[in-house]
Amino acid sequence: ETGVTQTPRHLVMGMTNKKSLKCEQHLGHNAMYWYKQSAKKPLELMFVYSLEERVENNSVPSRFSPECPNSSHLFLHLHTLQPEDSALYLCASSQEGRAYEAFFGQGTRLTVV
Protein backbone atom coordinates (compact mmCIF):
# COMPACT_ATOMS: atom_id res chain seq x y z
CA GLU A 1 0.00 0.00 0.00
CA THR A 2 1.65 3.22 -1.18
CA GLY A 3 -0.97 5.71 0.02
CA VAL A 4 -2.06 6.44 -3.55
CA THR A 5 -5.18 4.66 -4.82
CA GLN A 6 -6.37 4.50 -8.42
CA THR A 7 -9.68 3.31 -9.81
CA PRO A 8 -10.62 1.47 -11.87
CA ARG A 9 -7.76 -1.01 -12.19
CA HIS A 10 -8.86 -2.08 -15.67
CA LEU A 11 -10.95 -0.26 -18.25
CA VAL A 12 -12.09 -1.21 -21.73
CA MET A 13 -13.76 1.54 -23.71
CA GLY A 14 -14.90 2.21 -27.22
CA MET A 15 -13.59 5.13 -29.23
CA THR A 16 -16.84 7.04 -28.81
CA ASN A 17 -17.12 6.53 -25.04
CA LYS A 18 -16.43 8.99 -22.24
CA LYS A 19 -14.85 7.67 -19.07
CA SER A 20 -12.84 9.00 -16.14
CA LEU A 21 -9.89 7.68 -14.16
CA LYS A 22 -9.70 8.55 -10.48
CA CYS A 23 -6.72 8.95 -8.17
CA GLU A 24 -6.73 9.65 -4.44
CA GLN A 25 -3.73 10.20 -2.18
CA HIS A 26 -3.65 9.93 1.62
CA LEU A 27 -0.10 11.21 2.13
CA GLY A 28 -0.76 14.92 2.64
CA HIS A 29 1.13 15.80 -0.53
CA ASN A 30 0.53 19.00 -2.50
CA ALA A 31 1.47 17.81 -6.00
CA MET A 32 -0.11 15.12 -8.17
CA TYR A 33 0.87 13.69 -11.54
CA TRP A 34 -0.46 11.60 -14.41
CA TYR A 35 1.98 9.33 -16.26
CA LYS A 36 1.42 7.15 -19.31
CA GLN A 37 3.29 3.88 -19.81
CA SER A 38 2.96 2.30 -23.23
CA ALA A 39 4.35 -1.12 -24.06
CA LYS A 40 8.14 -1.14 -24.39
CA LYS A 41 8.42 2.57 -23.56
CA PRO A 42 9.56 4.50 -20.49
CA LEU A 43 7.05 6.33 -18.35
CA GLU A 44 5.93 9.61 -19.93
CA LEU A 45 4.83 12.52 -17.77
CA MET A 46 1.45 13.86 -18.95
CA PHE A 47 0.22 16.41 -16.42
CA VAL A 48 1.38 18.00 -13.19
CA TYR A 49 -0.83 19.68 -10.61
CA SER A 50 0.71 21.70 -7.79
CA LEU A 51 -1.53 23.15 -5.10
CA GLU A 52 -4.52 22.22 -7.29
CA GLU A 53 -3.28 24.26 -10.26
CA ARG A 54 -2.12 22.67 -13.48
CA VAL A 55 1.52 23.63 -13.85
CA GLU A 56 2.59 21.30 -16.62
CA ASN A 57 0.98 19.79 -19.72
CA ASN A 58 3.43 17.87 -21.84
CA SER A 59 1.83 18.19 -25.27
CA VAL A 60 -0.99 15.84 -24.40
CA PRO A 61 -3.91 15.66 -26.88
CA SER A 62 -7.09 17.41 -25.79
CA ARG A 63 -8.98 14.10 -25.68
CA PHE A 64 -7.29 13.74 -22.27
CA SER A 65 -8.63 16.28 -19.78
CA PRO A 66 -7.30 16.37 -16.20
CA GLU A 67 -9.11 17.76 -13.17
CA CYS A 68 -7.82 18.38 -9.66
CA PRO A 69 -10.68 19.49 -7.37
CA ASN A 70 -8.50 19.40 -4.24
CA SER A 71 -5.01 18.36 -3.20
CA SER A 72 -6.09 14.77 -2.46
CA HIS A 73 -7.95 13.94 -5.67
CA LEU A 74 -7.00 13.85 -9.33
CA PHE A 75 -9.08 12.78 -12.31
CA LEU A 76 -8.30 12.07 -15.94
CA HIS A 77 -11.34 12.47 -18.18
CA LEU A 78 -11.19 10.52 -21.41
CA HIS A 79 -13.23 11.07 -24.58
CA THR A 80 -13.00 9.95 -28.20
CA LEU A 81 -9.79 8.05 -27.57
CA GLN A 82 -7.81 6.18 -30.20
CA PRO A 83 -6.54 2.59 -30.03
CA GLU A 84 -2.98 3.90 -29.66
CA ASP A 85 -4.05 5.46 -26.34
CA SER A 86 -4.23 1.97 -24.87
CA ALA A 87 -1.65 1.94 -22.07
CA LEU A 88 -1.09 1.81 -18.33
CA TYR A 89 -1.96 5.15 -16.73
CA LEU A 90 -0.23 5.85 -13.45
CA CYS A 91 -0.97 8.52 -10.89
CA ALA A 92 1.68 9.78 -8.47
CA SER A 93 1.92 12.28 -5.65
CA SER A 94 4.70 14.12 -3.84
CA GLN A 95 5.56 17.27 -1.98
CA GLU A 96 6.35 19.93 -4.57
CA GLY A 97 10.02 20.71 -4.64
CA ARG A 98 13.30 19.67 -6.15
CA ALA A 99 14.14 16.74 -3.90
CA TYR A 100 10.77 15.14 -3.39
CA GLU A 101 10.10 11.42 -3.13
CA ALA A 102 7.21 10.37 -5.35
CA PHE A 103 4.72 7.59 -4.65
CA PHE A 104 2.62 5.85 -7.29
CA GLY A 105 -0.80 4.27 -7.45
CA GLN A 106 -1.53 0.79 -8.76
CA GLY A 107 -2.31 2.09 -12.25
CA THR A 108 -5.28 1.77 -14.60
CA ARG A 109 -4.76 -0.51 -17.56
CA LEU A 110 -6.76 1.06 -20.38
CA THR A 111 -7.75 -0.70 -23.58
CA VAL A 112 -9.42 1.29 -26.36
CA VAL A 113 -11.34 -0.82 -28.85
Added chain:
Amino acid sequence: GIQVEQSPPDLILQEGANSTLRCNFSDSVNNLQWFHQNPWGQLINLFYIPSGTKQNGRLSATTVATERYSLLYISSSQTTDSGVYFCAVVETSGSRLTFGEGTQLTVNP
Protein backbone atom coordinates in the same frame (compact mmCIF):
# COMPACT_ATOMS: atom_id res chain seq x y z
CA GLY B 1 17.12 17.19 -20.62
CA ILE B 2 18.88 14.63 -18.49
CA GLN B 3 19.49 11.15 -19.92
CA VAL B 4 19.02 8.07 -17.74
CA GLU B 5 20.45 4.75 -18.92
CA GLN B 6 19.85 1.45 -17.17
CA SER B 7 21.72 -1.78 -17.67
CA PRO B 8 21.29 -4.57 -18.38
CA PRO B 9 17.95 -4.26 -20.17
CA ASP B 10 17.12 -7.90 -19.39
CA LEU B 11 18.40 -10.25 -16.70
CA ILE B 12 17.50 -13.88 -16.04
CA LEU B 13 18.57 -15.49 -12.77
CA GLN B 14 18.12 -18.71 -10.89
CA GLU B 15 16.55 -18.41 -7.48
CA GLY B 16 19.22 -17.71 -4.88
CA ALA B 17 21.57 -15.83 -7.19
CA ASN B 18 22.80 -12.28 -6.62
CA SER B 19 22.61 -9.43 -9.12
CA THR B 20 23.60 -5.82 -9.68
CA LEU B 21 21.56 -3.34 -11.70
CA ARG B 22 23.11 -0.10 -12.87
CA CYS B 23 21.74 3.38 -13.54
CA ASN B 24 23.84 6.05 -15.25
CA PHE B 25 22.67 9.64 -15.55
CA SER B 26 24.04 12.46 -17.64
CA ASP B 27 23.82 15.43 -15.26
CA SER B 28 23.85 16.25 -11.57
CA VAL B 29 20.75 15.23 -9.62
CA ASN B 30 19.15 16.03 -6.29
CA ASN B 31 16.75 13.09 -6.27
CA LEU B 32 17.18 9.48 -7.32
CA GLN B 33 14.65 6.73 -6.75
CA TRP B 34 14.61 3.01 -7.49
CA PHE B 35 11.24 1.38 -8.17
CA HIS B 36 10.06 -2.18 -8.71
CA GLN B 37 7.13 -2.58 -11.08
CA ASN B 38 5.25 -5.75 -10.30
CA PRO B 39 3.45 -7.85 -12.96
CA TRP B 40 0.21 -5.97 -12.22
CA GLY B 41 1.81 -2.65 -13.08
CA GLN B 42 2.22 -1.05 -9.68
CA LEU B 43 5.42 0.88 -9.00
CA ILE B 44 6.77 0.09 -5.56
CA ASN B 45 9.27 2.46 -3.98
CA LEU B 46 12.50 0.64 -3.14
CA PHE B 47 14.92 3.43 -2.31
CA TYR B 48 15.10 7.21 -2.23
CA ILE B 49 18.85 7.61 -2.57
CA PRO B 50 20.28 10.81 -4.10
CA SER B 51 23.63 9.86 -2.56
CA GLY B 52 25.19 7.30 -0.26
CA THR B 53 24.24 3.74 0.55
CA LYS B 54 21.07 2.21 1.96
CA GLN B 55 19.99 -1.31 2.75
CA ASN B 56 16.58 -2.87 3.14
CA GLY B 57 16.63 -6.61 3.72
CA ARG B 58 18.03 -8.40 0.68
CA LEU B 59 18.17 -5.16 -1.30
CA SER B 60 20.72 -2.41 -1.10
CA ALA B 61 21.55 0.62 -3.21
CA THR B 62 24.49 2.92 -3.65
CA THR B 63 24.54 6.26 -5.46
CA VAL B 64 27.82 7.96 -6.32
CA ALA B 65 26.48 11.35 -7.33
CA THR B 66 29.87 12.80 -8.29
CA GLU B 67 30.35 9.98 -10.82
CA ARG B 68 26.70 10.02 -11.92
CA TYR B 69 25.66 6.45 -11.31
CA SER B 70 23.65 4.32 -8.94
CA LEU B 71 23.67 0.57 -8.30
CA LEU B 72 20.91 -1.67 -6.99
CA TYR B 73 22.02 -4.95 -5.43
CA ILE B 74 19.66 -7.89 -5.04
CA SER B 75 20.97 -10.78 -2.98
CA SER B 76 19.53 -14.31 -2.68
CA SER B 77 16.95 -13.52 -5.35
CA GLN B 78 13.44 -14.95 -5.12
CA THR B 79 10.80 -15.50 -7.79
CA THR B 80 8.81 -12.63 -6.29
CA ASP B 81 11.67 -10.29 -7.23
CA SER B 82 10.70 -10.70 -10.89
CA GLY B 83 9.47 -7.59 -12.65
CA VAL B 84 10.88 -4.37 -14.05
CA TYR B 85 13.24 -2.22 -12.01
CA PHE B 86 13.24 1.48 -12.81
CA CYS B 87 15.67 4.20 -11.87
CA ALA B 88 14.28 7.75 -11.91
CA VAL B 89 16.04 11.04 -11.24
CA VAL B 90 15.35 14.74 -10.80
CA GLU B 91 18.15 16.83 -12.25
CA THR B 92 19.46 19.69 -10.16
CA SER B 93 18.10 22.27 -12.62
CA GLY B 94 14.68 20.60 -12.86
CA SER B 95 11.84 19.42 -10.68
CA ARG B 96 10.32 16.38 -12.40
CA LEU B 97 11.23 12.70 -12.34
CA THR B 98 12.87 11.34 -15.50
CA PHE B 99 12.74 7.56 -15.81
CA GLY B 100 15.18 5.15 -17.37
CA GLU B 101 13.91 2.37 -19.61
CA GLY B 102 14.13 -0.22 -16.88
CA THR B 103 15.71 -3.62 -16.31
CA GLN B 104 13.42 -6.61 -16.82
CA LEU B 105 14.36 -9.19 -14.18
CA THR B 106 13.17 -12.78 -14.34
CA VAL B 107 13.96 -15.10 -11.44
CA ASN B 108 13.37 -18.76 -12.21
CA PRO B 109 12.67 -21.36 -9.50
